[in-house]
Amino acid sequence: MGKTYESIDAGLREFIAAQQLFFTATAPTGPDGHVNVSPKGMAGCFAVLDGHRVAYLDYTGSGAESIAHLRQNGRITIMFCAFEGRPKILRLYGRGALHYPGDPAFAALRGHFGRAEDHGLRAIVEVDVERVSSSCGYGVPLMDFVGDRDLLDSWADKRTPEKLVEYRTERNAVSIDGLPAYPVADPGLRAPGRAVSEGGREPASAGREGLRPVDPADPLVPGPVRLDGSTSPVSG
Numbered sequence: 001m002g003k004t005y006e007s008i009d010a011g012l013r014e015f016i017a018a019q020q021l022f023f024t025a026t027a028p029t030g031p032d033g034h035v036n037v038s039p040k041g042m043a044g045c046f047a048v049l050d051g052h053r054v055a056y057l058d059y060t061g062s063g064a065e066s067i068a069h070l071r072q073n074g075r076i077t078i079m080f081c082a083f084e085g086r087p088k089i090l091r092l093y094g095r096g097a098l099h100y101p102g103d104p105a106f107a108a109l110r111g112h113f114g115r116a117e118d119h120g121l122r123a124i125v126e127v128d129v130e131r132v133s134s135s136c137g138y139g140v141p142l143m144d145f146v147g148d149r150d151l152l153d154s155w156a157d158k159r160t161p162e163k164l165v166e167y168r169t170e171r172n173a174v175s176i177d178g179l180p181a182y183p184v185a186d187p188g189l190r191a192p193g194r195a196v197s198e199g200g201r202e203p204a205s206a207g208r209e210g211l212r213p214v215d216p217a218d219p220l221v222p223g224p225v226r227l228d229g230s231t232s233p234v235s236g
Contacts, residue, residue: 002135004133006132008132016046016080020148021040022080024037024076028177033177036066041149047112057113060167064173068179070096077093087137090133095127095128097127101121119164120153120164122172168184
């Protein structure tokens with residue numbers, strides 16, 4: 001049944017380490033705008049830093065909704081579900097900060113992750129956890145883990161660092177609600193003069209002008225689901 005915890009204890013760390021998938025939920029400030037939920041996989045992308053801090057690796061994808069919301073208000077919830085073994089749902093509520101490649105905090109956090117791939121990595125999201133709670137998970141189905149997809153890595157491997165910056169400039173700069181998302185004013189990866197770490201302090205100032213229409217040929221924009229599961233996932 002439901003339970004709250006003082007912190008992420010050893011038992012919860014073990015539970016988190018056993019999960020192959022987690023979800024992040026963010027939303028813009030106010031009654032309007034779109035709530036976003038993103039699935040996150042790939043082994044070694046999540047790290048428990050201490051009892052009240054966690055972080056995850058954020059790779060280039062077709063969207064940047066989570067980044068936009070974190071820049072605006074910092075709010076985030078992370079959820080883990082047990083798809084095998086004893087049922088359990090774990091939620092971590094907190095405030096997130098964004099650290100970009102080249103930032104001192106990015107370099108300091110990078111070694112906490114088991115995943116070594118850097119190509120395509122656009123940020124590390126660090127979360128100060130304010131509330132830790134679990135629920136029964138009785139309605140979550142049992143599923144077998146087959147393996148991680150390599151599609152996101154193979155997509156990034158086909159592009160030079162310059163092409164990835166170009167992609168982020170075209171696709172990740174603004175959220176679907178017109179909020180500023182990935183800071184791409186500086187070709188070096190982040191806007192000049194921006195704070196090293198961002199999280200919930202920047203007002204929404206971008207409008208919908210300049211938004212590009214969705215390109216069906218973009219391999220990271222989801223298309224019809226095929227039976228072989230080859231449709232590329234959205235990363236947000």
